[in-house]
Amino acid sequence: MHARRMRGWGGVGAMALVCVLALSFMLLLPWTQSRGDGSTGTGGPGVAEGTHAVDASCQSPEKQTLSPSAADGPTIAAIKARTGEKRKLIVGVDQNSFRWGYRDPNNTGAALEGFDIDLVRRIAEVILGDRNAVQFKAIPTNQRVPAIQEGRVDMVVRTMTITCDRLKDVAFSAPYFRTGQQVLAPKSSTITGYDGTLAKKKICTAAGSTANTQLTGDLKAGKLPATADISTTVPNQLDCLVRLQLGEVDAVVTDGALAASQAAQDPTVELKGAAFTAEYYGVAMKKDADDLVRRVNQILVEYRANGWQRSYTDWLSATLGSDSATSMPPAPQYLRTS
Structure with missing residues (x-):
């Protein structure tokens, strides 16, 4: 997919249009409360609760994740068990971050697109065999963690930085982007x-x-x-x-x-001025969704080799430059063992 560049988005008037569009599409993307039957949450029946160890010093939160695996587990089984129109990966995203997750009003249908959206579709393709098998849920910045904890989404892919504080509440994949x-x-x-x-x-x-x-x-x-x-x-x-x-x-x-x-x-x-921190975006999931974390990490290994650069070129090269070296995260480390 190639990015369609937006024109004439500067100024207050255009931003008012963004806000109106965001409101209207939020109404089209209703929040679904978890019903505890596995159809809208990440857990479903049979998912064990547990406590997971995080490096006590937590100097490198981006390394506190599980090693990759292609094996299914209870979380993925619950996702695959959804039937009909509900057989979709439920993902919290942004819909008004230009080139990351946004709706281009110049495009017919104003479908969600961007760097984060490309990654979501790859995850859905691997897990469910269909890149379009996604139910996107637009969530504000301050609702990313609650949406995961309350089971409203299976994961959040929304320019979400991996931090020690957030690791107390959710699990993260290995990094897929570096910024500051x-x-x-x-x-x-x-x-x-x-x-x-x-x-x-x-x-x-x-x-x-x-x-x-x-x-x-x-x-x-x-x-x-x-x-x-x-x-x-x-x-x-x-x-x-x-x-x-x-x-x-x-x-x-x-x-x-x-x-x-x-x-x-x-x-x-x-x-x-220059960036004054170094941060890494990760895919956020429930703390007990070990099999989903491992599967996403497996997908990221393959995505970094085949897909990441193409998506960067399509969406981010115009704003961050053609050289993606500073945005590509380092080789992942998997220090979390349980």
Whole structure:
């Protein structure tokens, strides 16, 4: 699949269109509560509850995952046991992150597409034999973990960074993308990066995001100017761009990969300074879904060799550059043993 480039998405008016589209499609993608029968959750009958060990020091959360396996287990069996229209992989995604998971209004039907969506379809193809056997559920940034824990989705593929705190609540696959936090601000702004120029500036982050956690910690530790205002949080990361365009905040802090896509949507903003963290996106699943974690890791081994680069070229090369070396995660390590 080749990306169809979007035109004329800059400015507040266009973003209003995005918000309207997001609302309308959210209505088309209703939240389904788990009924405890395995049809909408990840577990289903017979899935054992358990406690899984995580490296106590947790210096490298991206390595805290299970080794790959192509074997089925109770979680995958429950997914495959769904019948009729319900025989689909249920995945939490974004639908308004340009080039990651979004609906292009210029395309007939406005189907979901993007880098994350390509990966979802590959997972569905391997597990269910049909790349279209997916029920997409649009979820806001701050609902990614609850959606997994409550069984509303089998997994989340939504530019979700692997962190030690999140490993307490969900399991992750090996990394499928590398990025880092960056500052996004108007081109005319005096802000130069994640530095002293953020003093007396209002900064927007998404609630529950790694950016929000980073800023909160840095402000307490004195690594961020004491006068920086980080009180503005939103449910969805894209809402920060709208706040920036409306002049309600001075800057946005988010993953550089997402920020670059937002800068492509609005030519009046740009990335300020280099990335100041190193982070890795992973596929998030229930903590007890060991067989699904192992299967996704097996799929990722094959996907990195055949599919990842093509998807990067289609969707991200226009915003992140043709050289994908800095975005490709390192060879995975599987330190979690149980």
